[in-house]
Amino acid sequence: MLAAEIIAIGSELLTPERTDTNSLWLTARLNEIGIEVLLKTIVGDSGERLQESVGDALRRSDIVITTGGLGPTEDDITRQFTANAVGRELVYHEHLEAHLRERFRAWGREMPEINRRQAYVIDGAQILPNPNGSAVGMLYEEGRKMLAVLPGPPRENQPMFLEHVLPKLTKRAGEVFVRRRVLKVSGKGESAVDEIAAPIYTAYPEVQTSILFNKSEVEIHIAAKADDPDKAQAIADELADRLAAALGKAVFSTYGESMEEVVGKRLLELGETVSVAESCTGGLIGRRFTEVPGSSSYFMEGAITYSNAAKMRTLGVSAEILETYGAVSAECAEAMARGMREYARTDHAVAVTGIAGPDGGSDDKPVGTVFIGYAGRDVVRSIKLVLPGDRYLVRWRSSQAALDYLRRQLGR
Amino acid sequence: MLAAEIIAIGSELLTPERTDTNSLWLTARLNEIGIEVLLKTIVGDSGERLQESVGDALRRSDIVITTGGLGPTEDDITRQFTANAVGRELVYHEHLEAHLRERFRAWGREMPEINRRQAYVIDGAQILPNPNGSAVGMLYEEGRKMLAVLPGPPRENQPMFLEHVLPKLTKRAGEVFVRRRVLKVSGKGESAVDEIAAPIYTAYPEVQTSILFNKSEVEIHIAAKADDPDKAQAIADELADRLAAALGKAVFSTYGESMEEVVGKRLLELGETVSVAESCTGGLIGRRFTEVPGSSSYFMEGAITYSNAAKMRTLGVSAEILETYGAVSAECAEAMARGMREYARTDHAVAVTGIAGPDGGSDDKPVGTVFIGYAGRDVVRSIKLVLPGDRYLVRWRSSQAALDYLRRQLGR
Numbered sequence: 040m041l042a043a044e045i046i047a048i049g050s051e052l053l054t055p056e057r058t059d060t061n062s063l064w065l066t067a068r069l070n071e072i073g074i075e076v077l078l079k080t081i082v083g084d085s086g087e088r089l090q091e092s093v094g095d096a097l098r099r100s101d102i103v104i105t106t107g108g109l110g111p112t113e114d115d116i117t118r119q120f121t122a123n124a125v126g127r128e129l130v131y132h133e134h135l136e137a138h139l140r141e142r143f144r145a146w147g148r149e150m151p152e153i154n155r156r157q158a159y160v161i162d163g164a165q166i167l168p169n170p171n172g173s174a175v176g177m178l179y180e181e182g183r184k185m186l187a188v189l190p191g192p193p194r195e196n197q198p199m200f201l202e203h204v205l206p207k208l209t210k211r212a213g214e215v216f217v218r219r220r221v222l223k224v225s226g227k228g229e230s231a232v233d234e235i236a237a238p239i240y241t242a243y244p245e246v247q248t249s250i251l252f253n254k255s256e257v258e259i260h261i262a263a264k265a266d267d268p269d270k271a272q273a274i275a276d277e278l279a280d281r282l283a284a285a286l287g288k289a290v291f292s293t294y295g296e297s298m299e300e301v302v303g304k305r306l307l308e309l310g311e312t313v314s315v316a317e318s319c320t321g322g323l324i325g326r327r328f329t330e331v332p333g334s335s336s337y338f339m340e341g342a343i344t345y346s347n348a349a350k351m352r353t354l355g356v357s358a359e360i361l362e363t364y365g366a367v368s369a370e371c372a373e374a375m376a377r378g379m380r381e382y383a384r385t386d387h388a389v390a391v392t393g394i395a396g397p398d399g400g401s402d403d404k405p406v407g408t409v410f411i412g413y414a415g416r417d418v419v420r421s422i423k424l425v426l427p428g429d430r431y432l433v434r435w436r437s438s439q440a441a442l443d444y445l446r447r448q449l450g451r
Numbered sequence: 452m453l454a455a456e457i458i459a460i461g462s463e464l465l466t467p468e469r470t471d472t473n474s475l476w477l478t479a480r481l482n483e484i485g486i487e488v489l490l491k492t493i494v495g496d497s498g499e500r501l502q503e504s505v506g507d508a509l510r511r512s513d514i515v516i517t518t519g520g521l522g523p524t525e526d527d528i529t530r531q532f533t534a535n536a537v538g539r540e541l542v543y544h545e546h547l548e549a550h551l552r553e554r555f556r557a558w559g560r561e562m563p564e565i566n567r568r569q570a571y572v573i574d575g576a577q578i579l580p581n582p583n584g585s586a587v588g589m590l591y592e593e594g595r596k597m598l599a600v601l602p603g604p605p606r607e608n609q610p611m612f613l614e615h616v617l618p619k620l621t622k623r624a625g626e627v628f629v630r631r632r633v634l635k636v637s638g639k640g641e642s643a644v645d646e647i648a649a650p651i652y653t654a655y656p657e658v659q660t661s662i663l664f665n666k667s668e669v670e671i672h673i674a675a676k677a678d679d680p681d682k683a684q685a686i687a688d689e690l691a692d693r694l695a696a697a698l699g700k701a702v703f704s705t706y707g708e709s710m711e712e713v714v715g716k717r718l719l720e721l722g723e724t725v726s727v728a729e730s731c732t733g734g735l736i737g738r739r740f741t742e743v744p745g746s747s748s749y750f751m752e753g754a755i756t757y758s759n760a761a762k763m764r765t766l767g768v769s770a771e772i773l774e775t776y777g778a779v780s781a782e783c784a785e786a787m788a789r790g791m792r793e794y795a796r797t798d799h800a801v802a803v804t805g806i807a808g809p810d811g812g813s814d815d816k817p818v819g820t821v822f823i824g825y826a827g828r829d830v831v832r833s834i835k836l837v838l839p840g841d842r843y844l845v846r847w848r849s850s851q852a853a854l855d856y857l858r859r860q861l862g863r
Contacts, residue, residue, distance in 0.1 A: 053478060053488050058470065066465060076465045077500060079493040088490060088511070095507065099500065230563040233524045249496070250524050251463050252604075260463070315755070321746075322729070322737025325755040329733025332809055332842060334757075340765075341755030343727070343737040349752035349795065353765070383761065397744055427558060428583075429606065430744060 040264070041074045041212050044096040048108035048117055049191060050083040061106040061193060065200065073215030073264055074102065074208060084108070086120040093124035093186070101183050102208065104200075107191030109174035111154040121188050122161045125179055129159040132166070139173055161188070167203045171195045178204060185211075215264055218271040220279040221295035222259040224286055225443045232257045232286065239281050246278055254432065255439035256291075256298070291446055298442045299327045299334075305449045306337035306387075313445070314383035315341040316354055316375040316390040318366065319409065323438045324391065340383040344375065354378030354390075367392050367404055372412030372421045380414040387448065388414045389441045393426075395433045409437045411444045418448075453486045453624055456508040460520035460529050461603060462495035473518040473608060480612065483674065484620060485627035486514065496520070498532040505536035505598070513595050514620065516612075519603030521586035523566040533600050534573045537591055541571040544578070551585055573600070579615045583607045590615060597623075627676060630683035632691040633707035634671040636698055637855045644669045644698065651693050658690055666844065667851035668703075668710070703858060710854045711739040711746075717861045718749035718799075725857070726795035727753040728766055728787040728802040730778065731821065735850045736803065752795040756787065766790030766802075779804050779816055781833045784824030788833070792826040799860065800826045801853045805838075807845045821849045823856045830860075 045066065047059040059081055066076045077100055082092050089108075096103040108117030122129050135158035143150040157174055160166055167176030167187075172195040177188040187204045189196040224232050229252040236259060240248040247262040259282060263275035283290045291301050306313060315324045315338075325341035328334055342353045347366055350356040355378040356371055364370040375390035393409030400406035407426040413419070422444060426436045457478070459471040471493055478488045489512055494504050501520075508515040520529030534541050547570035555562040569586050572578055579588030579599075584607040589600040599616045601608040636644050641664045648671060652660040659674040673690055677683035695702045703713050718725060727736045727750075737753035740746055754765045759778055762768040767790040768783060776782040787802035805821030812818035819838040825831070834856060838848045 053491065054482070058475065063470065070466070077495055077497060078504070079465065081491040083489060085489065091511075092490070099503070228560075228563075230523045230565045233565065234563055247462070249462055252522070260466075317734070317737070319741075320738070321741025321750075322734030322739075322753055322755065325729070325734025325757075326732070326738050326846075327734075329731075329755075329757060330843070330846075334733075338733075339758045340761035341734055341753075341757070342765075343734065343741075343753030343755065345737075345741060345747055345753070346751045352794075353752075353754075382764075425558070431742070432606070434738075434742075 040215065041102060041208075042077045042100045043069050043074050043102035043104065044078045044080070044100045045076060046080045046082060046089075046092055046096060046103065046105045048082055048084075048089060048105055052081050052107075053083050059106075061191070061196060064193065064197065065104060065106070068200065068205060069208070070217060070262075072205075072209050072212045073217050074212050084116055086116040089116060090120040090123045093121050097124065097184050097186060102185050102187075104187045104189065104204070106189050106196055109157070109176070109188070109190045111151070111157055111173065117188060118156065118159055118161075121177075121179075121186065125161065125181065125186060127162040127164075127179070130162045132158050132160055135160070135166070135175060142173060164188075165203075167199050169195055169199060171198065176203070178207075214266045216266070216268040216271045217262055217264050218268065218275045219263075220261040220275045220293070222261070222279060222282055222286075222290055223292035223295070223298075224257040224259070224289045225255070225291050225298070225439065227257060227286075227289050228252075229257050232259070235285050236282055239285055240278060243274070243278050246274060248278070255436040288447065291443060298439060298446070299331050302442050302446050302449070303328070303331045303334055303337060305446065309386075309449065311386035312337050312339050313387045313389070314339050314379050314385040315441075316379035316388065316412075317341060317343050318345060318350070318375070318390075318392040319395045320391050320434050320438050320441070321345060323434055324389070324441055327438055327442065339385050342379060342382070350375060353382060355381070365404075367394055367408060367410060369410050369412075369421045369423060372410035373414070373419050374412075376412035376414035376421070377419050386416065387445065389445050390414075391437050391441050393424075393433070393437055395430045395437070397430060407433050409433070409440065411437075411441045413444055413448050415448060453514060453620075454489045454512045455481050455486050455514035455516065456490045456492070456512045457488060458492045458494060458501075458504055458508060458515065458517045460494055460496075460501060460517055464493050464519070465495045471518075473603065473605060476605065476609065477516060477518070477612065480617060481620070483629045483631065484617070484624045485629065485676070486620060486624050496528055498528045498535075501528060502532040502535045505533055509536065509596050509598060514597050514599075516599045516601065516616070518601050518608055521569070521588070521600070521602045523563070523569055523585065529600060530568070530571055530573075533589075533591075533598065537573065537593065537598060539574040539576075539591070542574045544570050544572055547572070547578070547587060554585060576600075577615075579611050581607050581611060583610065588615070590619075627678065628680040628683045629674050629676050630680065630687045631675075632673045632687045632705070634673075634691060634694055634698070634702055635704035635707070635710075636669040636671070636701045637667070637703050637710070637851065639669060639698075639701050640664075641669050644671070647697050648694055651697060652690060655686065655690050658686060660690070667848040700859070703855065710851055710858070711743055714854050714858050714861070715740070715743045715746055715749060717858065721798075721861065723798035724749050724751050725799045725801070726751050726791050726797040727853075728791035728800065728824075729753060729755050730757060730762070730787070730802075730804040731807045732803050732846050732850050732853070733757060735846055736801070736853055739850055739854065751797050754791060754794070762787060765794060767793070777816075779806055779820060779822060781822050781824075781835060784822035784833045785826070785831050786824075788824035788826035789831050798828065799857065801857050802826075803849050803853050805836075805845070805849055807842045807849070809842060819845050821845070821852065823849075823853045825856055825860055827860060
């Protein structure tokens with residue numbers, strides 16, 4: 040398989056305020072035709088370092104794409120040092136200068152002399168026209184190696200890449216197609232998932248499988264490659280199905296959907312409604328439900344009962360429960376869910392009460408202690424969790440656990 | 452001046468779905484103490500390439516920081532190949548394994564055997580403890596060269612960097628002190644802020660001032676450098692004060708605090724309480740209020756009244772208002788705020804109703820139309836906004852506008 044590297048050029052990309060977004064777009068385009076991006080480099084306006092980076096990249100990989108640094112100002116060093124990296128001279132092209140002068144004239148301006156340097160191109164390189172800017176791109180090929188030198192602004196480099204570079208790469212990559220699936224797993228750690236998944240995915244060495252942990256869920260990313268798109272899809276689907284079967288109910292998403300999308304879709308299927316009573320999550324679960332467009336079809340109402348008075352007034356939690364068991368208890372979570380369901384007249388209700396920290400923990404109920412309550416037509420139940428992490432993570436994980444608990448009650 | 456390189460490790464960072472945010476944060480911290488970041492590399496889960504990248508980086512720069520790839524799964528190759536890059540072996544540390552087993556036991560789980568590899572450390576490296584995760588970091592020094600190997604999750608690598616790496620680097624960077632201030636501005640665009648701010652900050656050419664737009668607020672970052680910490684602080688404070696005076700009430704934060712922290716602090720000062728009624732924000736405002744530790748002192752309760760039935764039942768919004776003006780109207784927002792305040796018996800209440808999209812807009816009330824209501828002791832009022840952006844941004848900006856409206860009622 041062909042391997043590529045991307046080099047983003049510009050000191051501004053090394054400051055915390057700016058990110059290189061070109062490489063994300065280029066990576067997506069390259070992956071689509073089965074070319075893997077092995078390394079990305081961001082290099083400032085240092086000619087020496089740029090030359091070295093391009094040289095190293097061409098030694099390691101067949102395809103190297105640089106973006107940025109082709110403008111006319113002092114800082115722009117790409118032209119000279121990419122030429123050095125491939126051991127070629129820059130050559131002056133009269134027609135490029137004429138074209139530049141013409142561009143400026145069309146705007147009613149004289150071409151500044153500094154722009155003249157944009158008429159220099161790596162000897163032997165193909166010139167890539169730039170209808171959206173003054174800097175042409177360059178495509179230099181030698182043997183198996185290809186160096187594409189593109190301007191920085193996305194509206195200049197993207198059309199240039201699509202028109203002049205992508206067709207050549209597609210030809211070289213041959214008929215390789217990549218198809219992806221993403222599974223998401225709740226209630227299991229990264230290593231526990233890997234212990235079950237590894238024996239399965241290692242039997243597919245041609246599929247790239249990676250396992251990632253993301254706040255409160257484990258993601259399995261599958262990328263299958265084949266010389267035919269249907270074949271690639273079939274391999275990805277087969278592996279996804281086998282992993283989903285082995286992991287069972289813990290798999291909540293098989294096409295990369297979020298937990299709130301999965302639960303919302305299930306409620307829509309059932310034609311049923313839900314409400315939520317939140318203490319320690321303070322509105323986070325409601326926010327997640329309503330993040331999904333169209334959620335007003337099934338999400339009716341929420342109560343953020345942060346104080347005990349609110350738990351009693353809105354949800355009818357009894358003073359006895361609060362005194363005997365406390366607000367952070369299975370009894371309170373169940374009473375909250377029951378009260379919410381009755382109050383909002385929904386088919387289902389979930390409730391969360393817990394200690395998000397940093398204060399409020401005790402030996403008996405440490406920070407991270409959370410109770411999730413559920414109330415349905417004939418059932419009220421709850422679970423207790425002790426969640427690791429700081430206030431932000433305990434709250435996020437509580438919201439995830441509540442949505443997941445609801446999902447399991449809904450038979451998904 | 453000292454030069455550093457950052458290497459982010461992980462195949463997922465080479466896909467278009469994920470970005471490396473660690474390097475932005477690390478760059479900011481390094482710049483603060485006068486260390487320049489010359490190059491950033493993102494490398495996938497290829498041991499050979501990682502080893503080469505670390506080796507090249509250490510040849511070019513004195514300080515190399517890697518993030519990621521220290522987890523327990525198959526993919527995680529950082530430990531072995533950073534050791535190779537510095538020509539050292541990995542050494543097993545019994546106390547690390549014992550500590551890991553203890554961590555898992557505290558969660559009521561057995562340590563999977565695969566985690567045992569996290570007890571291996573580069574020979575001669577300082578072990579950097581990780582209170583927030585299972586992977587310890589490593590700090591390897593040889594002559595002028597320093598290699599810091601940190602875990603990927605920001606909640607793990609940031610505290611580790613601040614506690615164990617930054618003090619060493621500060622010492623080496625020498626007597627340059629950088630002091631920062633961050634102002635936050637609401638209700639004004641980036642260029643409007645710059646028009647007022649530029650004539651002031653350009654008079655401080657030795658101070659690095661940058662203006663950033665962040666979802667719903669404009670941030671002014673000030674970094675003053677001097678050979679004495681008090682001097683640097685005095686310059687930063689002087690500029691911050693002058694900018695705050697020129698921008699007036701639009702400045703809601705002068706030390707980088709979030710809007711919810713500012714409002715919460717003001718309520719604490721006043722000894723007053725608040726409740727919130729949310730329609731289109733669906734819990735987001737409650738979540739933001741309760742993100743602040745100790746918010747239970749002033750945040751009492753919230754109602755997520757997504758359906759009209761809920762607006763009527765809980766908040767006492769009349770059928771007449773809903774029929775005559777609709778749920779998205781000044782009348783409804785004011786009725787919601789009034790009803791919430793009475794229901795929850797708080798000093799203040801805010802309410803939001805609007806159209807977050809993508810559907811539900813009309814010529815009269817396009818997507819982004821939002822009404823914010825406020826109710827206090829003797830006053831009920833509202834404002835109308837038409838907010839740009841997609842569903843996510845409209846909701847976020849609505850929550851920000853509601854908190855800001857409350858802030859202005861509270862005299863801040």
